[in-house]
Amino acid sequence: MGKVLVLYDSRTGNTEKMAYLVAEGAKRVEGIEVRIKKVDDATREDVLWADGLAVGSPTHMGIISWKLKKFFDEELGELWGEIDGKIACAFSSSGGWGGGNEVACMSILTVLMNFGFLVFGVTDYVGKKFTLHYGAVVAGEPRSEEEKEACRRLGERLAQYVAIFFDGKKELLERIRTFEGKFKD
Ligand SMILES: Cc1cc2nc3c(=O)[nH]c(=O)nc-3n(C[C@H](O)[C@H](O)[C@H](O)COP(=O)(O)O)c2cc1C
Numbered sequence: 306m307g308k309v310l311v312l313y314d315s316r317t318g319n320t321e322k323m324a325y326l327v328a329e330g331a332k333r334v335e336g337i338e339v340r341i342k343k344v345d346d347a348t349r350e351d352v353l354w355a356d357g358l359a360v361g362s363p364t365h366m367g368i369i370s371w372k373l374k375k376f377f378d379e380e381l382g383e384l385w386g387e388i389d390g391k392i393a394c395a396f397s398s399s400g401g402w403g404g405g406n407e408v409a410c411m412s413i414l415t416v417l418m419n420f421g422f423l424v425f426g427v428t429d430y431v432g433k434k435f436t437l438h439y440g441a442v443v444a445g446e447p448r449s450e451e452e453k454e455a456c457r458r459l460g461e462r463l464a465q466y467v468a469i470f471f472d473g474k475k476e477l478l479e480r481i482r483t484f485e486g487k488f489k490d
Pocket of ligand 1: 314319367444
């Protein structure tokens, strides 16, 4: 049974709200176990447990928060080179649009790649002119249905990939590629 960890940092609750939506999306996939952890409470065991990780950070100076960076440096550092091959993705809340939330996702993905994780973006449009190619991004808290669905879709896609690559459910890949709700005008 595939396992998904939603790991996040949040000072004022916005990224936390995204994290719960990401977890909700992951639960759409049958047979996937979902665990959600704030970085302050997370341990290396949580990461060892997971087949897939969604990592969410508030956009801080355009990059990952120091707490998450510290977690990867210090809590996981010793495991570097021994935990390759997990599937991973990113999400971020910034103060404003243009404030660097996608850049922050890229900085999260850089860290995840450095650990040998298989990172991905999502090609779906969850609303008119609304997508999540580098991860789910929001300014402030997720408010609109598109913003919420972007978070859910990220978690769902992570869980689908975990089911495909860890639980051998290869037929799901074709379903992702031909999913009718993938593109919206
Ligand atoms: C130290 C610090 C740095 C920040 N840097 C940025 C930034 O570069 N760009 C931006 O748009 N917002 C920035 N913000 C605002 C937060 O990204 C924003 O308020 C976010 O929604 C907070 O998420 P949270 O509620 O999960 O902590 C910064 C906030 C702090 C505290």
